[in-house]
Amino acid sequence: MKLYFSPASPYARKVRVSALELGLAERIELLPVTLSPVSPNAQLREHNPLGKIPVLLTDSGEALYDSPVICEYLDALAGGGRLWPAAGPARWRALRRQALADGITDAAVLVRYEQTVRPEALRWSEWIEGQRLKIRTALAELERESLEGPFDIGAISIACALGYLDLRFAEERWREHQPRLAGWLAALAQRPSLASSTPA
Amino acid sequence: MKLYFSPASPYARKVRVSALELGLAERIELLPVTLSPVSPNAQLREHNPLGKIPVLLTDSGEALYDSPVICEYLDALAGGGRLWPAAGPARWRALRRQALADGITDAAVLVRYEQTVRPEALRWSEWIEGQRLKIRTALAELERESLEGPFDIGAISIACALGYLDLRFAEERWREHQPRLAGWLAALAQRPSLASSTPA
Numbered sequence: 001m002k003l004y005f006s007p008a009s010p011y012a013r014k015v016r017v018s019a020l021e022l023g024l025a026e027r028i029e030l031l032p033v034t035l036s037p038v039s040p041n042a043q044l045r046e047h048n049p050l051g052k053i054p055v056l057l058t059d060s061g062e063a064l065y066d067s068p069v070i071c072e073y074l075d076a077l078a079g080g081g082r083l084w085p086a087a088g089p090a091r092w093r094a095l096r097r098q099a100l101a102d103g104i105t106d107a108a109v110l111v112r113y114e115q116t117v118r119p120e121a122l123r124w125s126e127w128i129e130g131q132r133l134k135i136r137t138a139l140a141e142l143e144r145e146s147l148e149g150p151f152d153i154g155a156i157s158i159a160c161a162l163g164y165l166d167l168r169f170a171e172e173r174w175r176e177h178q179p180r181l182a183g184w185l186a187a188l189a190q191r192p193s194l195a196s197s198t199p200a
Numbered sequence: 201m202k203l204y205f206s207p208a209s210p211y212a213r214k215v216r217v218s219a220l221e222l223g224l225a226e227r228i229e230l231l232p233v234t235l236s237p238v239s240p241n242a243q244l245r246e247h248n249p250l251g252k253i254p255v256l257l258t259d260s261g262e263a264l265y266d267s268p269v270i271c272e273y274l275d276a277l278a279g280g281g282r283l284w285p286a287a288g289p290a291r292w293r294a295l296r297r298q299a300l301a302d303g304i305t306d307a308a309v310l311v312r313y314e315q316t317v318r319p320e321a322l323r324w325s326e327w328i329e330g331q332r333l334k335i336r337t338a339l340a341e342l343e344r345e346s347l348e349g350p351f352d353i354g355a356i357s358i359a360c361a362l363g364y365l366d367l368r369f370a371e372e373r374w375r376e377h378q379p380r381l382a383g384w385l386a387a388l389a390q391r392p393s394l395a396s397s398t399p400a
Contacts, residue, residue, distance in 0.1 A: 037327065037330040037331065038326045038327060038329075038330040040330065040333060040334075045337055049300065049303075049334065049337035049338040049340065049341040050299075050300065050303040050304075050307070050334045050337070050338055051333070051334055051337070052303070062292070063296070064292060064296055065296060065299050065300075066299040066303070068268070068295075068299075069292065069295040069296055069298075069299055072295070073292055076287045080287060087276045087280060092262070092264060092269065092273055095268075095269040095272070096263070096264055096265060096269055098269075099250075099265050099266040099268075099269055100249065100250065100265075103249075103250040103252070103266070104250075107250070118324055118327065119324065122322045122323070122324045123322070124318055124319065124322045126238045127237065127238060127318065129238075130237040130238040130240065131237065133240060133251070134240075134249070134250045134251055137245055137249035137250070137251070138249040138250055140249065141249040
């Protein structure tokens with residue numbers, strides 16, 4: 001298999017962490033790409049018309065995206081039910097948490113585009129504030145929830161979203177308002193799948 | 201169950217179509233909300249910190265989001281494997297198509313925000329062009345693919361994405377470049393789930 005990724009992409013990191021947890025990493029060749037919403041990558045678009053990473057090319061040459069689809073595919077390839085709980089309350093909780101975490105990342109990426117890609121004269125503070133509100137409210141929700149339990153796709157997504165905040169928004173100091181969440185991440189940080197994929 | 205939605209939301213329409221197809225619509229009370237990324241809805245945020253629709257409140261009071269999670273939950277509630285194929289090639293194809301269709305919608309919504317919500321002086325043509333390129337390339341991919349087969353979550357997502365283009369970007373005339381895709385949608389248009397949920 002081949003994975004189009006970038007080292008800083010939190011969505012691609014979900015796939016890399018999943019592959020490591022499932023013992024599949026050695027079967028995946030990593031193909032780095034650089035891109036932005038205004039500088040598309042023609043080769044990547046042949047596989048994903050949306051021009052986004054991650055994209056997985058399976059051994060039969062089929063292209064899979066986006067990150068939830070790839071992560072569930074890898075889980076099934078490893079036997080199923082390991083990082084993606086079977087149907088039932090555990091599955092809906094894990095998938096709802098994945099959506100919450102990916103939503104934090106989506107909002108953070110939009111803020112990043114606004115602050116670094118868009119010309120300075122065209123930036124809109126209300127847009128940034130609206131996205132920041134989503135991030136703050138979602139972090140507060142995660143602080144309230146008990147995140148104990150298996151390291152499933154929900155937990156992986158949360159860890160990757162927080163890692164992205166640390167990479168791009170360190171000045172936000174999310175740990176000060178979410179000490180319990182900070183403790184949860186610290187306890188996981190030495191896990192090889194997370195430690196080896198931390199963006200620098 | 202209760203569903204926070206808006207009549208024009210293509211993501212919420214996926215849920216409404218799924219519920220109708222699965223015979224669950226009568227069990228879901230529809231709660232309309234209006235919101236934008238810069239005018240959040242406080243009541244909605246209590247259930248989804250990201251402040252996005254759709255949100256489903258289950259009979260046990262749990263909040264589920266986003267649209268893929270809700271749609272899969274409803275499918276499981278109806279016995280499973282009806283709109284969401286079980287693991288295997290059919291599942292990955294349906295989920296990849298859902299991601300492609302939702303990606304069209306994501307890009308179209310970003311264009312809509314840029315053109316109608318953001319102050320005119322702060323609009324960036326390159327951003328709009330970048331998102332439009334995603335839409336055009338994705339439509340071209342759908343035109344190439346054979347979409348015959350069961351009306352699953354992939355097909356539902358594609359129909360809802362195209363319906364959103366018809367609602368907000370009619371002047372783009374996507375049918376002129378995608379006649380085969382247009383024929384596919386036309387053949388489905390009288391399906392009660394789609395006909396009764398068409399945004400106006």
